[in-house]
Amino acid sequence: MGNSGSASTLVTYRARLAAALTVLCVAALSTGARSQTATIDEVKAAFLFNFAKFVEWPDGDAGPLQIGVLGNDNVSDSLREIVRGKSVNGRSLASRRVTANDDLASLDLFFVGASEKSRIPDLLKRLDGTSVLTVSDVDKFCHQGGVIALTQEGNHVRFDINLDAAERSKLKVSSKLLALARTVHPVRAAAGDR
């Protein structure tokens, strides 16, 4: 088995591998692609801002677009940074933390974190008939009657849309958002199926 001839091949192997590793590290360090430093909560917050862009609220709503976040302080902190100084469709944005006892119906967009899972049926009942865009990262939020569910698939964040719930709330969801959704409920024209 072990012999001196193979030892030298081994050295070349190692040298080659070390070189390959170095090249890879340098290549990786000198690249200029998008940042991967985002945390999942930042990504969720950025999604909320984008949802505001691609949803139309019924006429009559004016003034700043009110976003409320319950049960996830990281999302609310990130979102406050993201919406600062920005506007969508001529409306400025205001994001704040809310508690379950606040007047949620006065919001335009309401995010409820998965930690509030046990309260969700109750919260959705309170918002029935209002034009609040409800979003959550809780499992099966759309099936409970929420409008948009954020979910993780592999290492990526995906979203599902409940069109019935959107229509009940008189919200118009843009076709672009529908096309990017993983699933659109109800699954009638298989709109979300790519």
Place this chain on the structure above:
Amino acid sequence: MTRAKPSFIGAVALGLVFTNPIAALAQAPGVADQPSVSEASIEQLLNIEVGTVFGASRYQQKVVDAPASVSIVTHEEIQRFGYRTLADVLRGVRGFYVTNDRNYSYLGVRGFNRPGDYNSRILVLLDGHRLNETIYDSAYIGMDFPMSVDLIERVEIVRGPSSSIYGTSAFFAVVNVVTKRASSLRALRGSVEGGSLGTRAGSATFGHTMASGAEFVLAGTAFASDGISSYTVPGVGIAENMDDELARSFFASASRKNWSVRALYSTRNKGIPTGAFGIVLDDRRSATEDNRGFIEVSYDGTWRGNGLLWRGSYDRYTYNGTYMYDLFEGDEPARRAAYADYAGADWLSSEVMLTRRVAKQHFLTGGIEYREHLRQAQWSGYEAEPRTLDRNDTSRAVAVYAQDEFTISPRLTLNAGVRHDEHSAWNGSTNLRAAVIVKPIANAAVKVLHGSAFRAPNPYELHYYENPVPLVPERIRTTEVVWEQYLEHRVRLSMSGFTYRARDLISQGSPVDPADQFAFGNLDEAHASGVELEAEGSWNGLHMLASYTHQRVHSHPGNAPLSNSPRHLTHARVTGPLLPRWVFFGAEGLYTGDRLTLAGNVAEGAFLGNLTLTSRELSRARISLTIGNLFNRSLVDPGAEEHPGDVIAQQGRTLRARLEWRF
């Protein structure tokens, strides 16, 4: 059983913590770094990677916050690199290597891959359900893994001891396989595959979500291979057509609201070409058959403001080995006889786990587990002769654990857990894990990890021989420092240093009589230390990952290097478009350094290259091509005591084509 008292007290203490009905948060904690996604379009957001892990702490947490060194392999990577088994997935993970004896695959972690260890020091979970069986504690990672890789959403690899939340076998690492949900399977898919060595395989998966929210997943897979036509066992002879393999698996799950039911069953037959255990080389009746199945009901919801997880399950495992021997009378072979080796187990498990946030800074996890081993049967002997071993044991195990993630400030987190296991067949074991996680500057984390783990003596070790000294659980203590740095431009660097001290390792042999090989004893102690480096980044659509591990493992006392323990491991992989928008490639190169064999020889270090080309989905179909051992290197793995050859020759270049379509 008076010993069970600490568990009972622990359970009461846990009960008190979690029954306080003040509103609490059941979601995993985290700390926000500065936003860098604020300008991203929604398409870009869909492409951003968010690294989270469940298996490290039993709740979803960011990889940076996990009290362990963690790697994740996603289903996209499994597809891009043409992985067909869990062994393929794990082989490419930093610090891991796989030994194959042409029957089973054995995972080496941090320089430990002991002969005769059927992965009993690794805990493999399927969506949190323990897959290690209960006779040998073995975990299957080859074609014997009880589920198709097509159904895998991601594989979480948690290095280091995790007995503080999982108990026995979470010794060197925990591998948690997360399956795909119905919503990501999107209806019916099928695949057919063919390749070298007479390999043919097919699979079908079906996922459906109903308007009510109920979900269903069904999957079936079949695999057959003729294997290598002639295999040379050095000094013994040539085994012709002895390498055949046949594997089938079936998986079904249904869930509605908080409830889920899952069932799986798998069976696998494999010929033995290596003359293991001194069998006749060319008798095709020599083979092993392994079956594994379980059915599980679970509830994942809330209770009094706590997150509540409950599982109840029935598991089954059987192994049938047939080994053909020529029995001699004097010098003449008198007759050929089949030696049968059987193991069978049935067990029931139930567990409850609660999670709760207390005062914003604490995230508590606590739980109780119970396992009733209804049957732990082992028998063996020549056909038509009295059995040389014939046992059926029963046993039970109970455990209680608690864990707290304490966020002192956005820059400092403490994570500590403790678990006590009691078992009717051996003395109890208490294990700890503590982590200090510091984020000194933006996008950097330093983790200081300390932990202990155990592996309980299994029924095979306890009962196969009459042991002169009762066995006690194996123990390990580890310390590890991990530095993770996330740079702009999607680059991640990680560096870690570790020391492991494992003692009371169970080996075949007697602690009182060195000549007696018909016993098991707590014979060995080993010390390991090493460093790992890893870099990952994306550039122009290429995604690259490279890692290097340097480690030394020695017996203690004696300071002799362990067998099958490479000092150097280097992995690199790249994936990206070959013909933009049409064909993607996934290439990996794995170098395993020199390893000592049991006979004291050196299995030379060698390089394994694999390449996979995958087409994009063309009108519902997708084609992929995988070349294994691209450079056709001659590779060998060290064998174990039962192998007459000191090393086991591995496969040369193979080619595999796969067609996948969806209806």
